[in-house]
Amino acid sequence: MKATLSFVLLIVVSQFGLSQNCKNSISGQVTDYHSKAPLENASILIVGTSKEVQTDSLGNYRIEALCIGAYELEVSHPECSTIFLEVTLNNDKQLDISLEHHLEELDEVNVVGDAVSDKTNTALEEKLKLQTLELYSSGTLGDALRELNGVASLNTGANIVKPTIHGLNGSRVLILNDGVRMQDMEWGDEHAPNLDINAAGSISVVKGASALQYGGDAIGGTIIVEQARVPAKDTIFGKTLLNGVSNGRGGSLSTELTKTFGEGWFVKGQGSFKRFGDHEAPDYVLSNTGMQEWGASLQFGKHQFTWGWDVRYAYFTSEIAILRASHIGNVDDLIRAINNGQPEVIRPFTYDLQNPRQEVTHHLGKVKLYKRFEGLGKWNLQYDFQSNRRFEFDVRRGELDGTASIDLELTTHTLTTDFKWDAKEDIQLHFGLLGRYQENFPNPATGVRRLIPDYEKFDFGSFLVGEYQVNDNLLLEGGLRYDFSRIDAQKFYQTSRWNERNYNVDFQDIIVDDRGNTLLTNPVFNYHNISGTFGANYEISPGDRLKLNYTLAQRAPNPSELFSDGLHHSAARIELGDLRIDSETSHKVSASWEKDFSHWGFTLEPFANWIQDFILLEPSGVEFTIRGAFPVWEYRQTNARLLGLDVFGYANWTPAVKTEHRFSLVKGKDITRNSALINIPSANLRNSISYSIPEWKNFSVSLESQYVFRQNETPENISVFSPQDQEDVVLAINTAPDAYHLLGLRSQMEFPLGKTSKLTTSLVVSNLLDSNYREYLNRQRFFADDLGRNFLIQLKFNY
Amino acid sequence: MKTIKFLSLALVSGIFLTSCSSDDNDAPEEINEEEVITTMTVTLTPQGGGAAITLQTRDLDGDGPDAPVITVSGNLSENTTYNGSLVLLNETETPAEEVNEEIEGEAAEHQFFFEIDGALNATTAYTDNESDYVSEETGENFTTTNPVGITFTLETTDASSGTLTVTLRHEPKKPNDGTKEDAGGETDITETFDLTIE
Structure with missing residues (x-):
């Protein structure tokens, strides 16, 4: 409002000015903000008039025959963002103007949008647009990221959905939430990222360690979750998303409001709530799979x-119930579950979250x-603080x-500083x-x-x-x-375990x-890690681009890899780390x-990753207990x-019909x-056809087919000795489920509500044919089928 | 300038917090596993009198690497009926904690299963049911009468040798047809004893 008002005033003032002394001039030089180089062909327009001049090859300009008074100048250049300047003229004025040359540098002054700049120039990188992200408002970060190829x-x-990039997950995937590296016990297989997808403005994924910053x-890889940009004008706007979901008979509500003032002041609030009851497979209820989540x-x-x-x-908190049938006692129970083909516990649908379940709360400041x-x-x-509390x-x-x-409390303090030197046009x-500093308290x-x-x-890094x-x-x-990390732990070992591991x-x-x-022990370990990257980005011709990148990365073991020791009840397995x-060390070469x-167009992205001393967790045998x-x-x-x-x-x-094809x-x-590595994603083929008619309220509909190959x-x-059968039995713990095919449907329409408001309606149907299937990378595949058909209806209000 | 002051204050307090929390280097508290069952002793007393036979499985390191130690005190006699009783202990605590009470208090959620390998000429039968035990929840005896198996009988016939498997299931389907397959649930204890009838 303020901006409009002053704009009107300025015009009025300049109109008045016409009758006065009108022999004044404004002159000066327009330069690049960073390099101080003069900018040619920048145009300077006096707002509200037709007076416009261009700068010469030295960046100089001059506007003559101006009256005394106040003016607003609009200064623009093809490669820069436009700025507005207010000038009061009493006589001739000298005014040098610097323009921001790199558009992508302008994070802070750009308007809202999802024009995220690339995090790297030569590595494989993909972005998830806000529009796609919003469709997953009632889902999880991991669900949304599966839209991207290679994820x-x-x-x-x-x-509980952990993103896997190019076959790797957990501590090998770094999640950056608004500039803060998430410290949320990412080491556990059943620990999902603790962030609210509704708080994200855009998400980029760098497939590899090239984003060294x-x-x-x-x-x-690195998942970079960013906030939508805040415009530098005086305004207020918001968004509300309402989702109804059939499978799980739940939904979510998410709302956000941004108020910006002049001079760059802003305040933004956001909150969301999700609630689901038991999910359902095509043939039965997946008992105890509800959840509840709050984010603000x-x-x-x-x-x-x-x-x-x-x-x-x-703030983020979630309470997630874990499939009752997946809680088992011992290896016989597991064999029985695998052979059964159907969960042992099937109860009527309920919203109750019973044991086994987990409760996680994350604070980030x-x-x-x-x-x-x-x-x-x-x-x-930047200073950031994180507190993560996990109950299982x-x-x-x-x-x-x-x-x-399990009751763990992880507290992290981080201080970072960086400087980006961009004075030179061609070098940055x-x-x-x-x-x-991080502390864990069990x-x-x-x-x-x-x-x-x-x-x-x-940790220390540079x-x-x-x-x-x-x-x-x-x-x-x-x-x-370079990264240094030191871990100083205090751990109790059973003497029998200590000796069995040869720690004695x-x-x-x-x-x-x-x-x-x-035994009470005090392991202290130091790790020195070096990483490096080198790459090239070559534009053969417009629309034909080649990228090549090599990255060396080293990762210190996480606490789980070092110290795990004992029965993991929720997984019915004994997990053993190694001191x-x-x-x-990874050497990754990727090309695009x-x-x-x-x-039409295509992108080809091959990669090869050699990892020395790769840390993996896999079944190695059995131990007998009572x-x-x-x-x-x-x-x-x-x-x-x-x-x-x-x-x-x-x-x-045709202008209305488009197809997309992805293979990974x-x-x-x-x-x-x-031998083969465990938990490597199956090959995956996705084809979609979409039809859109902008005239019909921006109507669009798309059908997607996803074929997931069997992981061979x-x-x-x-093989395990069964005392009861008095013989060895094979534990089919690594056998992958069959290939499957899923169909999905999406449709969207937009309805303007007045000048600044809009309603968008979406319908998403997943597993349209209600197929029975099990996914290799779902840890509950031993116990139950995956989700059946689901309808999602979303209403989105922008205002 | 004000904002800079505020920020530096925030930073300083952050660092201060960090330094405060880092100097507690006291030894963490040792955890005594409360839920562990280390020892199951089955006592078989002949109905006509005579020396009792005990079958025991004992795993003092719980889920540690050491396998349970199994002992059978002697051989069973032909054509004899034994009264069986079970005692469960957590010997990681001193004195050892008797776990029977917990099972009795949740009798409706627990059941022992006795399985005899075909070669052993013996049969078992439950001699208790849920209504014999006081529910921890209500403080009164259970009203249901499904078998529990803390007491049972074992009846032998001809000389032979084979195995007896004793399994405790938590949250089985109740009532069930008496087999573990039908009952489901999670295994809290299971042990197979080699027995000889002579």
Whole structure:
């Protein structure tokens, strides 16, 4: 409002001015903000008049015959963003103007949109648009990311979805939530990212560790979740999404409101709520698979071009019930479940969340400050705080049924600073430092031996990345990063386990207290990791682009890989870490060839990733307890190789009919043992056809077919001695389920409601044919079929 | 300038918090597993009198790597009926905790299953049911009468040898047809004993 008002005033004033002394002039030079180079052909328009001039080759301009008074100048240049300046003229005036030359640098002053700049120039990178993201408002981050080629997910049922990039997940996938690296116990298979998808404005995925500015250990990739940009004008706007979902008989509500003031001040609030009851497979209810989730965030600050700051707080809590039939006692129960073909527990539908279930709460606080130095670059300083509390409840006996079996509290403080030097047109350098302190507290009140011990972790990192625009067609980029991390833990070992692991040979010196059956130990480990990247981006001709990238990345083992020791009740397996595990090192080469013709185009993305000392968790045998035999899952290191290919193609058959085709393949091999790697996503083929008529309220409809091949390359099954049968039985724990085919439908329409408001309605049907299927990367595949048909109806109001 | 002051204050307090929380280096509290059953002892007393036979499985390190130690005190006699009773202990605690009470208090959610390998000439029968036990929830005896199996009988015929498997299931389907397959649920204890009837 304020802007409009002053605009009107300015015109009025300038009209008045006509009758006065009109022999004044404004002159000066227009230069690039960063490099100070003069800008030719910049145009300067006096708003409300037809007076417009262009700068000459030295960037000079001059406007003559101006009256005394106030004016507004609109300064624009083809490669820069337009700015408006207010000028009061008493006599001739000298006014030098600097323009922001790099559009993508303008994060802070751009208007709302999902024009996210690339995080890397040469690596494989894909973006998920806000429009697509909104369709997953009632789903999870992992569901939404599966839209992207090369991204799969490791699921525990429908609610716990861990993104898998190029075959890797967990600690190898770094999630950056609004500039903050998520510290939410990402090591566990059944730990989903703790962030509200509704708080995201856009999501980019870098497939590999090339985005060194965020971390050097993202051997799988980096997921960058960003906020929508806030416009630098005085306005208020908001959005509300309402979802109704048939499978699970639930839905979600999400709403956000942004208020911006002049001079870059803004405040933004957002909240969402989800609730589901038991989900359903085509033939039965998946008992105890409901969930409930709350998310809220508040952000405020001042964003100006030359400097700014903001503060953000985000809260996330979810309570997720785990399929009752997947909670089993021992290996016999597991064999029985595998052979049964149908879950052992099928109860009527309910919204109740019973044990086993998990409850997770995540707090994230962030303070960020930036300043731009003219002719030099931009400096950022950020502090963030995260607190992650996780409860896991098992089916327990007696009074303990209400007590969590796992109760962990992870607290992280991070301080980062970086400087981006962009004074030169063709060279950019980015340097940064990071310090982090983390503490884990496992609450002893559980009455269950700790799976993850008490520990403190210290990290220090520094990076330098740069890019060089060799000529109009070729861009080179490179970077180096060093990370130090130190973990200082206090852990109890059973003496029997200590000896079985041979720690009594290698680690006798870390025993602090020998209590007979148990030992208190103090493992302290330091890791020095180096990562680096180099790549080129070459534009052969317009619409024909080639990218090549090599990245070296090292990752220190996570606490689970080092310290896991004991029965993981919710998984009915004994998980054993190893104190001897050291950092893993990945060498990844990726390429991308993108070609666009007038009506069709394709992208080919092959990659190869060699990982030395790859840390993996796989079944290795069984141990006998009074409860029977349990499969032992052991962490070990090996040399691995991942090869893959992502293909994307599209064709615009007519202005209204369009098809898209995606194929994704990863092959994982344990080179040392010459066997297949566990949990590698199946090959996947997706084809969709869409039909849109903009005249009919922006109507569009699309049909998607997804064919998931059977994963034929899995590690060997293990065989187990069954005391009851008095013989070895094969535990088909690695056998992959059959291939499956799913059909999905999407349709959307838009209805304007007045001048600034809009209603968008969407209908999404997944598993249209209600097919029975099981997915290899769903940990509940042993127990039950995957989800049946689902209808989702979404109403979106923009105002 | 104000904002800069505020930010530096926030940063300083952040660092301060960090340094505060990092100096508690006390040893963490040791956890005694409360739910573990380390030992199951089956006592078989001949109805006509005579020495009782005990079958025991004992796993003192719980889910640790050591396998349970199984002992059978002697051989069974031909054509004899034994009164069987079960005692469950958690010996990681001192004194050892008797777990029977917990099972009795949740008798409706538990059941022992006795399975005899075909070669052993013996049969078992339940001699208790849920109504013999006091529900922990209500404080009164259960009203249902499904078998529980804390007491049972074992009747032998001719000399032979084979196995007896004793299994405790948590949350089985009740009533069931007496087989583990039908009952489902989760296994809390299972052990197979080699027995000889002579």
